[in-house]
Amino acid sequence: MSYSEDVVISKLSSVNETQEAIVNISQWVLFHRRYADQTVKTWAKALNDAPAHRKLALVYLANEVVQQSRARKREEFLKAFSPTIAEALENAYRQCSPDLQAKIRRVVDVWRQRTVFPDDVLKGIETRLDDADKKKPKQISGGRRIGQGMAFSLGLPLELSKLATAHSDVQSKVNTLGEAVASANKLYSAVTEADALPAPMEYASQIEKVLTSVNGALKASDDMLQSRHELIRQLEALLSVNKAALESETNQHGVLEEKKQKALDLQKEVSDMILGNISEPSNDDTNHDIDIDYSEDRNSPLDKEEESVVPDPVYKPLSETKPSGEKAQALSGLEGLDPALVNFLSSLGEKDGSSTPPVL
Template sequence: MSYSEDVVASKLSSLNETQESIVNISQWILFHRRYAEQTVRTWSKFISEAPTHKKLALIYLANEVVQQSKARKKDEFIQAFSKVIISTIEGVYRQASQDLQNKIRRVIEIWRERAIFSEMLVADLDSKLEDVDKKKAKPLGGGRRIGQGMNSFGLGLPPEVSKLATAYNDITAKGSATGTQIATADKEFDQLFADDLSTSKHDPAGYAARAEQALSSIEAAVAASEAVITSRTAVIAQLESLLDVHKAALDSEHGAHNQLLEKQSKVRDILQNVNNKILQAAPDNENDNLVSTKNDDIPDPEYTPLSPVTQIVNVVDPSHASDKALLEGLDQTVADFLTSLVPQTNI
């Protein structure tokens, strides 16, 4: 398909937020990089007039184009976008919802991290967006904007986890796009070599154009593959770093735990020894504190055990009025038995 601004506008109109759509259109744009200035002007005008739901896809498309240009070391589109990116992004950001603003901020952060544009350009863009934020009404209670001062997840994660999250998001975003680019490159490569240059149905000029298109697709796939490998390596490095941090922390915690166990054992031994000493000393202390009430001057009374008969006689004596009354209250058989035990002299 030949190049024209109408064709560019048609491509942009068919764009959606899927990776496949963004990658396919970006490859077409990159193939026509000699028209970079015209394409970027058309993009800038189109995004300013596009409905809100389409603006993010257009920003993602620009991001894909400049990142691929950076990877291929072709600066036509980076130079072209540098002339319009600040004013265009500022206009979109000013009218965007909070969610869209956060996503735009994330794209700008990627540009900063990967040095897609110059530091001065990114700083100027940040300044413009900060001015937009300041002109908006402040949240109640002076709270900060969503995502401001937070990591990529919008949560207060530890730095080592935040770096891992950023690296993981990066590889996840690139993974599907790289797969699509490799599939496209493989398809064009197979189609190119399925045709024979010597056959009359292919003219050399047309075959050369197809070869150039296939080469462009393969170069894009190579750049994407290299980016994925770099990102995957970064994820592994972050995982290893996080693992080292937690291994060191675990060693320290084991050491502290073992010291606590030793202290626990020592205190238990001390407590057991003290309790044993208390138990051993308790009888002696109690005897030492006793006051004797014995008077050595008073002799011990003599004790003469009573015989059973004497005990009964001392208990029941029919000669006594009270005991006689007691006997009268008993069963007659029992009373007769007790009376028979008493000597006759006492009756």
């Protein structure tokens, strides 16, 4: 198969973490070692654009290529990777989860143990990865970190985390699919719409390129369809959960409204009872200090006793005294005298048993 950038993109888009896929693609890459610079440039772009779960496969592919190059004592890819490998790995490392980062670190450790790259290149890689670790966002609730994709941001609940992951996966594949489809369409049009047919061998080579490109586009399309179906499934699951919750909460709201109305009615009844007791008091609550019936109290034994102890006046005016006939005749000559004197003289007469007071 002849070399072209579209073919490289197709190869890289189909790579996965299986040993078979990595070995087969690395052999094709090594066969076209004279295009090492262009291949590494395309690889770096694919690594940057790939979703997190595919970045590790591309790192494994680079590892296979450079280790095979060193074993075969071919310097093309070692020289091509050296200027760009540190930056490419740092970008991938920053976008990966901790478990993927640990696997990338493991690859770098193998490179140092086997002296795959010169010491300055290895030191540059390790320095960049260390800097990436130092600049990690602070931990938030749930142990997730901001900046590691939507699924790991903001301490999202499990349902939203799954949805965010599915959405991020779809978005990461949009550019890959678009590039693969555009390349396949371009090659297909060039072959099928040519004004004149080339020589059979050249024509067969062109058709092979078209098939390779179309297969790559189909692979990218399959990946996109799977991701899109997963996103829709997560959306439907989230929608279903929220619809059920909405129905339950609506019923609960209605029950609370009924309880509120019953409490208001009960409050009104109690208020009316309180106001009724204030406006119409019972006999026990009557204020006796306001209306008192004295009709019976005037003849009570207490009042009669009080009347019995009231002393008689020391004397009574003559006008209020009604003496007997004989006494009246005896006192007729005493008119004009002081009443007190008259009474005194009268009492002397009574003591002597005489009805006639003494003549003064």
